Amino acid sequence: MECVVQGIIETQHVEALEILLQGLCGVPKQRLRIHELCLKSGPNLGMVASEVRLLCDLEQAEPSWTVKHIGGAMRGAGAEQLSVLVRTTVESKVSRNALRFFYGLGYKLDYELLRVGFAFTFERGARITVAVTSVNKMPKLHATDEAVPVTPGIQLVEVTSPAAADNYTDVVAAISSFCEHLAPLLHLSKPGVPTGVVATAAAAAASLMSNGSGTTL
Template sequence: YNSTRLFDYPSIVPMECVVQGIIETQHVEALEILLLGLCGVPKENLRVHELCLKSGPNLGSEASEIRILCDLMQPEPAWTVRHVGGADQISVLVRTMVESKASKHVLRLFYLLGYKLDHELLRVGFAFHFQRGAQITVTVSSYSKLLKLHATDDDNVPVTPGIQMVEVTAPASAENYTEVAAAVSSFCEYLAPLLHLSKPGVSTGVVPTAAAAAASLMSFSGSTNIHLEI
């Protein structure tokens, strides 16, 4: 992007459907095997630097939050600004979302506007993107809190040691979000032996059947000579 331009034209997805869950790190390989079979596409490695900014008092009494994401898997780090709005609660969380590509100077802009850095995270894992009744993305990742400002290459503190976050999202609109939500819910049923997915903020914990399901998947993988790189 032109270094003098802070934002590209916004990519506005009116809504997105999302559910989340957690899985023990020891069972992630089994989950990847299951996802590979369900999605039919290769995984994409994920390494994202997330900066969470919150508005200062000069921006009004109602607090707002902006996330600046830097994709560290690209040859040149790619920056994105993301704002998530209000949500509807049905079988999945349906929320408004605006996302725009930006230049490396975008953080400076938000500082000038009155936003303050709240915290930084490093997200590492993998993702699957596929079509199954909707354009669905499944991400499996761990989060670490940065101890030093912008120090993504240093040793950082895991937010949830031994646990990884699983998130299923799909873009939607006011016209089709019920159908998209149904597609997401239907897909999540296939993952039920390994983890339970629910609306963000609803804690469900790990699934008691995860160990047995993971052992079965790993056994199947070994017997069919399927070896996946984690």
């Protein structure tokens, strides 16, 4: 399983967010350039449609591929009380022939994106990853060099952490605690819940930029 929250931030404040994250996380950032292809199953693969994502890390000298299936979110009164979405997920490394393989199985390309930005992965009560990316679309198939932003001036912030049935409450608590430090710059919530930009972002960003560095906590 994984725990996840998302939010958006104006591109003009991303540098301030990076300064804050550097201070909070105390680890080097990782550059991201992820080519994402979303595939959906055809009618020959069962009555219930399934969806998988093929992710290629273009930042690597030898681009590597991962296949990821995101399952349903945890349901019930207890799950609704959580500020973090808990959902099942399965992922595995695959060869560069994976796209051809899934086409052969009967999957069809639904959409493709290019996510460009950076991420921090660190331990803080759980193994947490914070990714800040510009989400881009391609004008033609697989043309990553021609990608343009889906929402110019806005970037996506996603906080995720792996979890299991016996520890997800601890992971949710760790994510919620960490996200409180980001509140002046952005609001994070479950995927699919609109958040918008935060009114205090400009002032918080100005303060961080004038300080010029974060403090490791």
